Amino acid sequence: MVRLITHNLLACHAKGCTSNNFPLKLQDVAIEVREAEFNPDFVRGFLPRLEWKALVQAARELGDTSLPEEMPEMVDDGFLKNLHHVLLEIHIDEGAMICPNCGHTYPISNGIPNMLLAEHEIG
Amino acid sequence: MAPQVTATVVDDDPQSYESKHVHAVYDEIAPHFSSTRYKPWPIISQFISSLPVGWVGLDSGTGNGKYLPLPLERPTDIWTIGLDRSRNLLTIAQNAGNVTRDVVWGDALGQSWREGAFDYAISIATVHHLSTPERRKLAIQRLITAVSPSRGRILVYVWAIEQDEQSKRTIPQVADQSNGGEDVFVPWVLSKNVQGKQNQNRNGKPDTAPQDTNVQEDGSTTDRADAPRIYNRYYHMFARGELAELVEGAASMLGLHVGPLSPEAPLGIEIVQDGWERSNYYVELRRWKSS
Numbered sequence: 001m002v003r004l005i006t007h008n009l010l011a012c013h014a015k016g017c018t019s020n021n022f023p024l025k026l027q028d029v030a031i032e033v034r035e036a037e038f039n040p041d042f043v044r045g046f047l048p049r050l051e052w053k054a055l056v057q058a059a060r061e062l063g064d065t066s067l068p069e070e071m072p073e074m075v076d077d078g079f080l081k082n083l084h085h086v087l088l089e090i091h092i093d094e095g096a097m098i099c100p101n102c103g104h105t106y107p108i109s110n111g112i113p114n115m116l117l118a119e120h121e122i123g
Numbered sequence: 124m125a126p127q128v129t130a131t132v133v134d135d136d137p138q139s140y141e142s143k144h145v146h147a148v149y150d151e152i153a154p155h156f157s158s159t160r161y162k163p164w165p166i167i168s169q170f171i172s173s174l175p176v177g178w179v180g181l182d183s184g185t186g187n188g189k190y191l192p193l194p195l196e197r198p199t200d201i202w203t204i205g206l207d208r209s210r211n212l213l214t215i216a217q218n219a220g221n222v223t224r225d226v227v228w229g230d231a232l233g234q235s236w237r238e239g240a241f242d243y244a245i246s247i248a249t250v251h252h253l254s255t256p257e258r259r260k261l262a263i264q265r266l267i268t269a270v271s272p273s274r275g276r277i278l279v280y281v282w283a284i285e286q287d288e289q290s291k292r293t294i295p296q297v298a299d300q301s302n303g304g305e306d307v308f309v310p311w312v313l314s315k316n317v318q319g320k321q322n323q324n325r326n327g328k329p330d331t332a333p334q335d336t337n338v339q340e341d342g343s344t345t346d347r348a349d350a351p352r353i354y355n356r357y358y359h360m361f362a363r364g365e366l367a368e369l370v371e372g373a374a375s376m377l378g379l380h381v382g383p384l385s386p387e388a389p390l391g392i393e394i395v396q397d398g399w400e401r402s403n404y405y406v407e408l409r410r411w412k413s414s
C-alpha cells in the first residue's frame with residue numbers, strides 16, 4: 001500500500017533531478033481508509049523526522065484537514081491520534097505520483113507504487 | 124540426485140543478465156518461494172529488536188516481506204517499508220504477517236527516497252544477486268545514503284562460499300575467484316505438486332541461504348510427465364572479508380571515514396559487527412557525525 005508515511009519518504013530519482021524533487025504530487029488517486037493499531041510512542045518518535053509541510057499538503061489533497069499548518073509545540077493524545085490516522089490509515093490504492101521538478105510519473109496500481117526507472121534514467 | 128550449484132560466468136550486460144537470471148526467476152517462483160521462507164535468522168531478529176521506538180526503516184530486497192512484521196514482541200514500535208524488484212513477491216509482501224504493509228516496486232540500485240530519510244536499512248540476501256563488483260558496491264552506497272547521517276543503522280546479509288556443514292551443498296571450485304568470490308547458478312526446483320507440500324520444511328531450519336527444498340523429495344517421487352521445472356538463479360558467493368571490503372569502498376566513495384567516531388572526520392561509518400552465520404556473511408554498520 002501507499003500511505004502518507006511512505007509518501008513522506010519518497011522522492012524522484014530520475015537522472016539529474018536532485019532539487020525540488022519532493023514531495024511527489026498525488027494525482028487521480030483512489031483511497032481507502034483502514035483502521036490500524038494506534039501506538040502513540042511510535043507516532044511521537046517519528047514526528048521529528050517528518051517533512052511536516054509535505055504531509056499536511058498531501059493530507060489536504062486527500063480531503064483530510066485535521067492537521068495544523070505548523071507542527072505544534074505541545075503534543076497531546078488527540079493530536080497524535082489525528083497524525084496516526086493521516087500517516088497510517090489512509091491507503092492510496094490507485095493513481096499516480098508526479099515529480100514537481102521533472103514531471104516524471106510514478107504510477108500506483110493495486111496499492112503498489114512503481115518507482116522503477118530504466119537504468120539510464122537513474123541519477 | 125539433487126541438482127547442484129554450478130559455476131557460471133556473467134557473459135552479458137549485467138542488467139540484462141540479472142533481469143534474466145534473477146528477476147524473471149523470482150517472478151516465476153514467487154508463490155512457491157514464499158511458502159518456504161518463513162523463519163528469520165537470529166542476527167536479523169536481534170538487530171531489529173534492538174531498534175528504538177519510532178524508528179522507520181527500509182528493507183531493500185524484501186522478497187515476500189518476512190522481516191516486515193518484526194520485532195514480533197512489539198510490532199508497532201517501528202515501521203519497515205519493503206522494496207523489491209519482483210512485483211509478484213510484493214503482492215505477497217503487501218500482506219506479510221496478515222497486516223497491511225507498504226511496499227515499493229523498485230531496484231536496490233535506485234534511490235527513490237529523500238536522502239537520509241530512514242533510521243535503519245536492512246538488505247538480506249539481495250546484494251549477492253548483483254552481477255558485478257561495481258553494482259554490489261553501488262547497492263551498499265544506496266543503503267548508506269538512505270539512512271540518517273548521524274545515527275543510521277544498517278544490516279547486510281549475503282551468501283558465503285564458506286558453507287554450513289548441514290547445508291550438504293557442494294560448491295564448485297572452478298570459478299574465477301579474482302574478484303574474491305564466486306559466480307554461481309543455484310537451482311530452484313519447482314515441482315508440479317507444490318500445493319500439497321506448501322508447509323513442509325526440512326529440519327525446520329531458518330533460511331536465508333538459498334535452499335533447494337523439495338528436491339530430493341519431489342525428484343524421487345514424481346514421474347516424467349510431472350517432472351519438476353528447474354530455474355537457475357544467479358548468485359555471487361562472497362569470500363571471507365569481501366563484504367567488509369565492499370563496505371569500505373562504498374563508504375570512502377561517499378567521503379565517509381570508516382571506523383569508530385573520530386573528531387578528525389566530520390562524517391563516518393563504523394562496522395560494528397562483521398561475521399558469519401550459517402552459510403552467510405553479515406555486517407552491521409552505524410553512521411556517525413562528529414559534531
Ligand SMILES: [Zn+2]
Nearest residue numbers: 012017099102
Ligand atoms: Zn524528477
